Amino acid sequence: MSASPGGERLVDHDADSEDRAVEAALRPRQLREFIGQERVRQQLDLVLRAARERGATADHVLLSGAPGLGKTTLSMIIAAEMGAPIRISSGPAIQHAGDLASILSSLQEGEVLFLDEIHRMSRPAEEMLYMAMEDFRVDVIVGKGPGATAIPLELPPFTLVGATTRAGLLPPPLRDRFGFTAHMEFYAPAELERVVHRSAGLLDVEVDPAGAAEIAGRSRGTPRIANRLLRRVRDYAQIKTDGAIGRETASRALEVYEVDERGLDRLDRAVLQALLKLFGGGPVGLSTLAVAVGEERETVEEVAEPFLVREGLLARTPRGRVATPAAWAHLGLTPPASQPGQPGLFGG
Numbered sequence: 001m002s003a004s005p006g007g008e009r010l011v012d013h014d015a016d017s018e019d020r021a022v023e024a025a026l027r028p029r030q031l032r033e034f035i036g037q038e039r040v041r042q043q044l045d046l047v048l049r050a051a052r053e054r055g056a057t058a059d060h061v062l063l064s065g066a067p068g069l070g071k072t073t074l075s076m077i078i079a080a081e082m083g084a085p086i087r088i089s090s091g092p093a094i095q096h097a098g099d100l101a102s103i104l105s106s107l108q109e110g111e112v113l114f115l116d117e118i119h120r121m122s123r124p125a126e127e128m129l130y131m132a133m134e135d136f137r138v139d140v141i142v143g144k145g146p147g148a149t150a151i152p153l154e155l156p157p158f159t160l161v162g163a164t165t166r167a168g169l170l171p172p173p174l175r176d177r178f179g180f181t182a183h184m185e186f187y188a189p190a191e192l193e194r195v196v197h198r199s200a201g202l203l204d205v206e207v208d209p210a211g212a213a214e215i216a217g218r219s220r221g222t223p224r225i226a227n228r229l230l231r232r233v234r235d236y237a238q239i240k241t242d243g244a245i246g247r248e249t250a251s252r253a254l255e256v257y258e259v260d261e262r263g264l265d266r267l268d269r270a271v272l273q274a275l276l277k278l279f280g281g282g283p284v285g286l287s288t289l290a291v292a293v294g295e296e297r298e299t300v301e302e303v304a305e306p307f308l309v310r311e312g313l314l315a316r317t318p319r320g321r322v323a324t325p326a327a328w329a330h331l332g333l334t335p336p337a338s339q340p341g342q343p344g345l346f347g348g
């Protein structure tokens with residue numbers, strides 16, 4: 001997983017090393033323990049149960065969705081539900097067709113192969129995967145130049161679970177070879193509250209419903225972030241209070257870590273503040289905005305903006321970045337009255 005620009009952020013969707021160390025302990029192991037994603041769960045349940053009843057290997061599954069929504073967890077659940085072993089690798093780790101051939105040729109019958117970031121696989125490996133998925137066969141090329149020969153290699157039936165941040169990043173021939181595609185959505189606050197309660201139980205932390213709601217509301221719809229905020233609030237509670245987490249403790253702790261009640265962190269707020277206070281709400285060009293907050297253009301564009309756009313606080317327009325009325329309200333500021341004859345972009 002690539003590190004985000006802009007340094008370590010508590011609200012980053014990607015896993016840091018601490019996350020990876022605890023995530024294994026917090027992962028649901030069975031489909032019925034997996035919180036939220038009702039539709040995906042129901043559909044997957046049917047796919048897996050039907051395959052089990054037929055005594056067959058499950059169809060290939062493509063999982064798409066933002067980092068931290070549970071794709072790795074689901075792939076492990078698929079293996080567990082099928083009573084099959086799992087092999088984990090990722091697109092960037094498979095740069096040569098030979099890398100893939102060696103993984104495929106060592107799979108056991110029915111094994112689940114999880115390929116994270118499958119859209120980042122090299123072209124030759126991708127082409128080898130087409131045949132492997134469809135015919136459970138690969139051609140291993142031996143030798144070079146005119147003397148090279150293709151040796152066909154039969155593979156045992158396996159289930160490929162591919163994960164990608166966007167299914168649209170996949171070439172259609174690859175996408176079409178998955179029998180089941182599931183798109184994972186951001187989680188609703190009530191679902192994240194359940195994630196917080198469940199993780200608190202596993203970590204042996206006491207959290208009341210209001211405390212869980214406070215953490216869930218700041219977690220950007222993402223279980224990984226909910227789990228991370230829970231751990232930071234636990235630290236605070238341990239040092240500053242009796243260790244139990246209620247609304248007050250959660251909100252004080254997250255103030256210390258600069259994650260506001262909507263899940264914005266220092267960088268997100270700096271971008272909004274510059275946009276509102278220095279540029280009257282825009283439109284302003286991305287580069288100008290980046291200079292104003294003292295960050296790289298890419299950091300503003302890739303790290304801060306996606307969440308601000310998703311939250312309806314910022315809009316990208318052909319004339320530049322524009323704050324929405326919700327942005328003014330969130331920072332407790334009043335938008336300037338629009339010029340006569342020049343209605344605001346949002347009808348103000």
Ligand SMILES: Nc1ncnc2c1ncn2[C@@H]1O[C@H](COP(=O)(O)OP(=O)(O)OP(=O)(O)O)[C@@H](O)[C@H]1O
Binds near residue numbers: 071223
């Ligand atoms: N539906 C869920 N219920 C409970 N916990 C969840 C759920 N989804 C994810 N989690 C927890 O969130 C953390 C991150 O999940 P996971 O690693 O599966 O995400 P991911 O989508 O694979 O992310 P990445 O693409 O970055 O690898 C894990 O600790 C996992 O236990």
